[in-house]
Amino acid sequence: MLLGIKPTVDFVFKKVFGSPENIPVLIGLLNAILKLAHPIVHVEILNPFSYQEFGDDKLVVLDIRARDSVGRWLNIEMQVTVFAGLLQRLVYYACTMYVDQLEPGQSYTDLRSAISICLLNKRLFRDDAIPHHRFRLADPEHDMEVSDAIEVHTVELTKYNLQEETISAAPAIEQWAFFFLFADGYEPERLRALLPGVEFQRAISVVEAIAAKTEDRMMYDQRLKAQRDYQWGMDSARQEGRQEGRQEGLEKGESVGKIQILQQLLGDESSSTASLRERTTSELSTMLADLQQRLRSRES
Numbered sequence: 001m002l003l004g005i006k007p008t009v010d011f012v013f014k015k016v017f018g019s020p021e022n023i024p025v026l027i028g029l030l031n032a033i034l035k036l037a038h039p040i041v042h043v044e045i046l047n048p049f050s051y052q053e054f055g056d057d058k059l060v061v062l063d064i065r066a067r068d069s070v071g072r073w074l075n076i077e078m079q080v081t082v083f084a085g086l087l088q089r090l091v092y093y094a095c096t097m098y099v100d101q102l103e104p105g106q107s108y109t110d111l112r113s114a115i116s117i118c119l120l121n122k123r124l125f126r127d128d129a130i131p132h133h134r135f136r137l138a139d140p141e142h143d144m145e146v147s148d149a150i151e152v153h154t155v156e157l158t159k160y161n162l163q164e165e166t167i168s169a170a171p172a173i174e175q176w177a178f179f180f181l182f183a184d185g186y187e188p189e190r191l192r193a194l195l196p197g198v199e200f201q202r203a204i205s206v207v208e209a210i211a212a213k214t215e216d217r218m219m220y221d222q223r224l225k226a227q228r229d230y231q232w233g234m235d236s237a238r239q240e241g242r243q244e245g246r247q248e249g250l251e252k253g254e255s256v257g258k259i260q261i262l263q264q265l266l267g268d269e270s271s272s273t274a275s276l277r278e279r280t281t282s283e284l285s286t287m288l289a290d291l292q293q294r295l296r297s298r299e300s
Contacts (some may be wrong), residue, residue: 003191005207006184008121010062011054012222013078016206018049018064025206026066028199030074032172033117033132033153042069054219063093071112073097078180079120080227086124090116091135105247117153121181124154131159132173142199157181167194173201183207196281252277255284262291 005012017026023043031039046065053062063077069119075093079086098114125133135152138145157177162170167178175195183191188208192201208214261268276284 002187003184003204003207003211005211005220006215006224007180007203007207008078008080009220009223010078011216011219012210014049014053014062014064015210016203018045018062018078019206020045020048020284021073024203025199025203026064026076028172028197030068030076031115031178032176033155034115038070040068040072043067043074050150053217065097073112073114074117075115076117077119079118080122082120082122082124086118087152090118090152090154091150094152098150106115111149111299113148113151115151115153119155119180123156123158127155129159131156131177140259163182164194168196172197179203252281252284253272255281255288259284259288259291262294264287266291266294 001041007013007016016022017029023045026045027043029200030043034040043066043072046067063075066074066076068074068245075097094114094116095116098111101114102108102111133154135154136145136147137149155177157180160174160177162174162178162181167175170178175197179191179195179200183204186194188204191204195201195204210220256273259276260270260273279287
């Protein structure tokens with residue numbers, strides 16, 4: 001039987017990677033993304049998985065906050081939609097982690113890296129084919145960077161070229177992308193054969209348990225519905241915005257034409273189409289009304 005469980009749903013993501021008993025799974029994901037010279041060997045989850053987080057139908061970002069054995073602060077989240085200001089929010093989270101770790105009396109030299117990681121199953125940088133970006137404080141002119149301060153990673157899962165035939169030998173980050181995007185469509189044993197690493201074996205077992213446990217499956221279905229409802233609302237709002245924009249564009253075009261004709265009739269210098277289109281609909285309406293009044297006054 002197919003797993004039928006999407007790891008990108010917040011309930012599943014937090015249970016797989018945010019439960020203390022699954023720390024090796026989280027470490028595997030972190031090392032696949034960060035590719036540190038010295039891999040992470042231990043992390044402490046600061047906000048472990050709790051059923052209370054999923055008490056209503058609202059879609060919220062359920063991040064995982066952790067600290068590793070050398071003091072790095074980490075924030076990991078899954079995003080199923082892209083919204084304005086997302087990248088700025090990730091930077092804000094990383095900066096907050098960097099600032100909040102310093103206790104009274106501590107030296108600035110005690111500060112450790114603050115790393116914000118965002119996994120996305122939607123495209124963030126649409127004109128760029130690179131799936132994984134790492135942002136740091138840097139001086140590009142002189143090729144220098146502050147490597148142990150603030151860092152933001154974006155991982156756009158759908159940009160990876162994932163093939164079942166080669167996934168077993170693919171880099172770990174691609175295997176995680178395969179797990180996130182396609183696990184629900186596989187039987188557990190087949191998925192285990194494709195992703196033989198121990199961290200994947202544990203992750204698959206957690207997802208399998210969610211599918212089999214009645215209350216977990218009910219919670220998953222509830223969270224999946226909330227996710228779909230949220231996405232439907234976002235898509236509807238965008239569509240409505242596009243329709244309003246098209247209507248506004250038509251109204252603007254009609255007003256611009258009328259204004260230019262009236263200016264010619266009144267002997268005024270005709271405004272350029274570009275300059276008129278820079279004005280708001282309200283400004284064009286006022287301008288049109290004034291010209292119409294001038295023409296009526298002249299004819300009377």
